[in-house]
Amino acid sequence: MLLDPNFKRTVVLLLEHTPDGAIGVVLNRPSETEAREAVPDLRAVLLDDEPIFLGGPVQPDTVIALADHVDAAEDDAICGSIASLEYDDDVDRLHESVSRARVFAGYAGWGTGQLEDEIEEEAWFIEPALPADVFSADPERLWSTVLERMGDQYRLLARMPDDPRMN
Secondary structure, three states: OOOOHHHOOOOEEEEEEEOOEEEEEEOOOEEEEEHHHHOHHHHHHOOOOOEEEEOOOEEEEEEEEEEEEOOOOOOOOOEOOEEEOOOOOOHHHHHHHEEEEEEEEEEEEEOOOHHHHHHHOOOOOOOOOOHHHHOOOOHHHHHHHHHHHHOHHHHHHHHOOOOHHHO
C-alpha cells in the first residue's frame, strides 16, 4: 500500500523496534553482486552464488549480515536461530558457530512513531517471520509465499500480477 518504490512487494524483517524507531532489512531484493566477492571474510558461511541483498534505502554502503547460528542466544535471536553476525566474531571460526549467512547492503528505517502510523494506515501486512524467510531459495517469490501463508483473504493478492491490467 506504500507508494515508495523501495517497498513495493517487499518482505521486511524487523531487526529492532524501540520507542525511538525501527530498523529492518528487505529480504527479497537480491542484487547482481556476489556476496563472496564483496565480503570475502564471510566466504566460509556464504553459498557460492549468494548475492548481496538490497536491505533498504537507508545507508546503502552499510553492511548487515544475518546468520543461522548453531547456538543463538535467545536475547540476540531475531527469528528462531537467526541473529546478526557481529564484526567481532572470529571469522576463521565462523563455520563452527554459523551454518549460513546472508548479507544486506543498507536497511529500512523508521523514526519515532513512523512505523506505528504506517501500520495503523494499513500500509503494511504483518506476519511473524520464519527462519526460512531469511534464507529463501526463491526470494523473488517470497512476497507471494508470505501472503499465501497468511490465509484466504491474502491469497488473491498473493497471486495478483504486478500490473493487473496485464492479466
